[in-house]
Amino acid sequence: MGFSMRKVATAATIGTLIEWYDFFVYLPAAALVFNKLFFPQAEPLTGTLLAFGTYATGFLARPLGAIVAGHYGDRVGRKTLLIATLLIMGCATFLIGLLPTYATAGIAAPILLLVLRLIQGFATGGEWGGAALMVVESAPAEKRNVWGSLITVGILLGLVLASVAFTVVNSTVAEEAFLSWGWRVPFLLSAVLVVVGLYIRLNVGESPEFEKAAKRGETQKVPLLEALKHPKNILIIFFIRIAENFSFYTFAAFSLSYVSTVLGLPRSLALNAVIVAALAECVTAVLFGLLADKIGSRKVMMFGLAFQIVFAFPFFWLLETKAPGLVMLAIVIGFALANGAISSVQPDYFARFFGVNIRYSGISIGREGATIIGGGLAPVIATALVSATQASWPVALCMMGTSVVGLAVVLMGRKAESTAPAEPQTPAVATARP
Numbered sequence: 001m002g003f004s005m006r007k008v009a010t011a012a013t014i015g016t017l018i019e020w021y022d023f024f025v026y027l028p029a030a031a032l033v034f035n036k037l038f039f040p041q042a043e044p045l046t047g048t049l050l051a052f053g054t055y056a057t058g059f060l061a062r063p064l065g066a067i068v069a070g071h072y073g074d075r076v077g078r079k080t081l082l083i084a085t086l087l088i089m090g091c092a093t094f095l096i097g098l099l100p101t102y103a104t105a106g107i108a109a110p111i112l113l114l115v116l117r118l119i120q121g122f123a124t125g126g127e128w129g130g131a132a133l134m135v136v137e138s139a140p141a142e143k144r145n146v147w148g149s150l151i152t153v154g155i156l157l158g159l160v161l162a163s164v165a166f167t168v169v170n171s172t173v174a175e176e177a178f179l180s181w182g183w184r185v186p187f188l189l190s191a192v193l194v195v196v197g198l199y200i201r202l203n204v205g206e207s208p209e210f211e212k213a214a215k216r217g218e219t220q221k222v223p224l225l226e227a228l229k230h231p232k233n234i235l236i237i238f239f240i241r242i243a244e245n246f247s248f249y250t251f252a253a254f255s256l257s258y259v260s261t262v263l264g265l266p267r268s269l270a271l272n273a274v275i276v277a278a279l280a281e282c283v284t285a286v287l288f289g290l291l292a293d294k295i296g297s298r299k300v301m302m303f304g305l306a307f308q309i310v311f312a313f314p315f316f317w318l319l320e321t322k323a324p325g326l327v328m329l330a331i332v333i334g335f336a337l338a339n340g341a342i343s344s345v346q347p348d349y350f351a352r353f354f355g356v357n358i359r360y361s362g363i364s365i366g367r368e369g370a371t372i373i374g375g376g377l378a379p380v381i382a383t384a385l386v387s388a389t390q391a392s393w394p395v396a397l398c399m400m401g402t403s404v405v406g407l408a409v410v411l412m413g414r415k416a417e418s419t420a421p422a423e424p425q426t427p428a429v430a431t432a433r434p
Helices: 001-025 027-030 044-060 062-075 078-096 106-134 143-174 175-180 184-188 188-204 208-217 223-227 231-262 267-295 297-319 326-342 347-349 358-387 394-412
Strands: none
Touching: 001 027, 001 078, 001 106, 001 188, 027 044, 027 062, 027 143, 027 184, 027 231, 027 297, 044 062, 044 106, 062 078, 062 106, 062 175, 062 223, 062 267, 078 106, 078 188, 106 143, 106 184, 106 358, 143 184, 143 267, 143 326, 143 347, 175 184, 184 358, 208 231, 231 267, 231 297, 231 326, 231 347, 231 358, 231 394, 267 297, 267 326, 297 326, 297 347, 297 394, 326 347, 347 358, 358 394
């Protein structure tokens, strides 16, 4: 088990890294470049809002990707869908790097950018569920959280790689060259990464739990319909995910434009802070996973949500000092403690809500449906609120509000009765291990 488990975890983590590099590389581009190249006639803050709007459209397609990937992932297996999502994502990202700008193609440029972002979102919608299930369905029961936390590590390393790529290009070429061709390099690099990811994923087996269920003839003809018979479980995942996502994308995306556009600090400061914060969370995610295997994933998740509530206002107070060290500290704390606790336990916690034959569909539709609000709209809402009020407190209130709802859902879910299939389809309960 040890060697095969390491192989599965490596394939899932590296594949996730590459997939999310492709999705996240759009983030610094939207915050720093696309407002100038694709919406040049808008005011700076308005241009940023429009750029984040195209960024948000990627999240609109994620539920559709979740439905398609969940259906086939529960029908034919996790591995096949993970290969497909990686290919689709890689092609879309590479093509973004070849797009003409508004100055060259006019209105066609932002339209093409929008279409490719939708394709990126479609691919991402099916990625997390498959990668998470490949790991937790292969791991021993007593270590599912620590192995599952590696999916978070993969996502974060994808964010780090995307941020590093932009930082390196931004710091090594002149401003004119960066806006002309430098920003394209991180997108074009995707082609190399996808080849590596495909090789790794092609050389790993299928999820053992899924294989057993398939051999017993327990796969569903339309797994989504079966999953929808458990709306309470889907909604629990949905609201937890909104709470986690809204704060995370405030830390990771909105802070980039807030620090540079509103506070007037160097854009490299926020980029560097995100890199350090993501690396810090790589460590804390694994530590939270180890802790969750001892005390239960629910307790760790509750800590993360409670911390988001407490930290919402201090996060902006630290940013608004304009002191580089405190700006970095704010972003690092948000990543490492708040998001680290919540995201690290999601693979095991969410997997417990559904039987193996409908698990990909159930998890994916709840989780990815929530990203439209919590992820895609978070930077847009935050930017609009700051633009309208010239203050950060409305954004902090949104962070608190979503976290309060998420925490309440976890507490209510503790007493919820399971309506998921019983053995032999793998036990599913409406709560995580106490």
